[in-house]
Amino acid sequence: MSAVSPAGSPLAANRQGERIASFEGRYRREQNVRRLWTLGYGALFVLALLASVAVSDFSIPGLVQGLPKAWNYIAGTLPKLSRATLGADLADWFWGLRYWLRLLFETILMGFIGTVLGGVLALALCFAASRNLVTNSAIYFMARRTLEFLRTVPELVFALIFVFAFGLGPFAGVLAIAIHTAGSLGKLFAEVNENVDERPLEGVRAAGGNWPMVMRLGVVPQALPNYASYLLLRLEINVRGASALGIVGAGGIGQELYVAIRQFEYTDISAIMLLLIATTSVIDITCETIRHRLIGHDLTGAD
Amino acid sequence: MLELNKVTKRFGDTVAVNNVSLSFAPGQMVGIIGRSGAGKSTLLRLINRLTSIGEGRITYGDIDVAALEGKQLRAWRARCAMIFQQFNLVNRLDVLTNVLIGRIGTAATLPVMFKRFPASDRASAVMALDRLDLLPQGLQRADTLSGGQQQRVAIARALMQKPSLILADEPIASLDPRNARLVMDALHAINKQDKITVICNLHTLDAARAYCDRIVGMAHGSVVFDGSPTQLTSAVIQQIYGDESEDAVDETLTSTMGAQLPVRTAAERHLEAAH
Numbered sequence: 216m217s218a219v220s221p222a223g224s225p226l227a228a229n230r231q232g233e234r235i236a237s238f239e240g241r242y243r244r245e246q247n248v249r250r251l252w253t254l255g256y257g258a259l260f261v262l263a264l265l266a267s268v269a270v271s272d273f274s275i276p277g278l279v280q281g282l283p284k285a286w287n288y289i290a291g292t293l294p295k296l297s298r299a300t301l302g303a304d305l306a307d308w309f310w311g312l313r314y315w316l317r318l319l320f321e322t323i324l325m326g327f328i329g330t331v332l333g334g335v336l337a338l339a340l341c342f343a344a345s346r347n348l349v350t351n352s353a354i355y356f357m358a359r360r361t362l363e364f365l366r367t368v369p370e371l372v373f374a375l376i377f378v379f380a381f382g383l384g385p386f387a388g389v390l391a392i393a394i395h396t397a398g399s400l401g402k403l404f405a406e407v408n409e410n411v412d413e414r415p416l417e418g419v420r421a422a423g424g425n426w427p428m429v430m431r432l433g434v435v436p437q438a439l440p441n442y443a444s445y446l447l448l449r450l451e452i453n454v455r456g457a458s459a460l461g462i463v464g465a466g467g468i469g470q471e472l473y474v475a476i477r478q479f480e481y482t483d484i485s486a487i488m489l490l491l492i493a494t495t496s497v498i499d500i501t502c503e504t505i506r507h508r509l510i511g512h513d514l515t516g517a518d
Numbered sequence: 519m520l521e522l523n524k525v526t527k528r529f530g531d532t533v534a535v536n537n538v539s540l541s542f543a544p545g546q547m548v549g550i551i552g553r554s555g556a557g558k559s560t561l562l563r564l565i566n567r568l569t570s571i572g573e574g575r576i577t578y579g580d581i582d583v584a585a586l587e588g589k590q591l592r593a594w595r596a597r598c599a600m601i602f603q604q605f606n607l608v609n610r611l612d613v614l615t616n617v618l619i620g621r622i623g624t625a626a627t628l629p630v631m632f633k634r635f636p637a638s639d640r641a642s643a644v645m646a647l648d649r650l651d652l653l654p655q656g657l658q659r660a661d662t663l664s665g666g667q668q669q670r671v672a673i674a675r676a677l678m679q680k681p682s683l684i685l686a687d688e689p690i691a692s693l694d695p696r697n698a699r700l701v702m703d704a705l706h707a708i709n710k711q712d713k714i715t716v717i718c719n720l721h722t723l724d725a726a727r728a729y730c731d732r733i734v735g736m737a738h739g740s741v742v743f744d745g746s747p748t749q750l751t752s753a754v755i756q757q758i759y760g761d762e763s764e765d766a767v768d769e770t771l772t773s774t775m776g777a778q779l780p781v782r783t784a785a786e787r788h789l790e791a792a793h
Binding site for chain 1 (some may be wrong): 566568592593594595596599600602604605606607608609610611615619620621622623624627630631633672675679
């Protein structure tokens, strides 16, 4: 029987009506179930939100009262610039420019080396942490937990430990960044690995490849653009992160910023902050451009 | 001689391959036909151990395939080169490297990590590519090639493995008729010139009839026919492809090879059936 019954046969029309009515019923029931789930999840979300507001003391009046104070602090750090003596004022404001730029350079290098070291470690661990690439679940479990440990301990805590072990200076900061990076990049890399096309892997395996060969020739070529993209994203984050590590004495411009804050050198604070913001923006923009080019190239270049 | 003795493979409750015993003499070109899900792919994957063998024995000379491990298993996989329906090339590597992957079964791990292959390997890869008319594309990325070219790259990769047999799993199912013919011609030439056994899963009858010395029909995991193309009568075809509920199988509807092959007319087929 075709979808539309002939008009002349009331029996057939009746049956079709029944079928449509029963489908309509099924559709309604299905809709109701879905609506119920949505409501349930919505209620859970609101509950969680209310609970966290209560626990974290978040309050709108507090925000309204506090905001002007925060602004006062920021405004207090800005120097008085007059048009007549602009050059001299600026020179006065950025009196430590050469020293700060050196520290800034050190900060960027810390972020860079930390990212590279962490990336290498992440690459070494990510294959064992990919569900589709390991059959031995004990190895998978161990790799996952290791990565978790590396990234859940905050950078600052690692930095404190390493400052204690290796002394003040950027070396401790680099290690702290590398370890945290290994943990977070390893997880992201593993997720990339879990999304690769299985067919080339099978092709390599069928040619007689062992496990490392399947990883190198089957997985890595597919995952490489995404690895690079995540690595650059991490570099952005790490340069920002490196500037805070100075607070615990682990090198970089953070140390100088912390001294300025502690000694109420207000104009120094704003000068260093401006330099930091400018640098991180430049790195952000550069990395983002490269990342987009990588991903965009892959989108147009692939199948 | 490759021999399968009472081989059975189960995935959970479904029996993919059911008590199959077959032997393949060296140099044969064998077509395995059957509906999707008849167990053809599983059968090939059992032979090169991409799937572990459940029950029964698979032997090649005095090699017990089920017992192979590590280096020997890799060498065995290299000896029975596999061609896949979806080519299974590494898209982002160039064609030459894809062909060189045919050598990893006997290569050391460390050089492969840096994609280093001896010059002699590169020379034979170039020769294999030239044989398949793909030398101009040798330095392009594999995913820039057409489907038919990619499948020929896969055949070049298979040749690099210096195989004793080639297992082709639906090699032409994703290709247009012209490319399907090119690929089947290449497999046929390799079979005849290099005396390499070719076992080829096909879901179309005309390709099997046109290229194979011997046809094995599978249905629901079991072998239901094993003979020469001329013995393949419409009653047998019905048994391989038909179900009780379905109408007679029309052979011309399963054609992938296009009109240039000598397609038998219905009358001829009836004649054959009468023999």
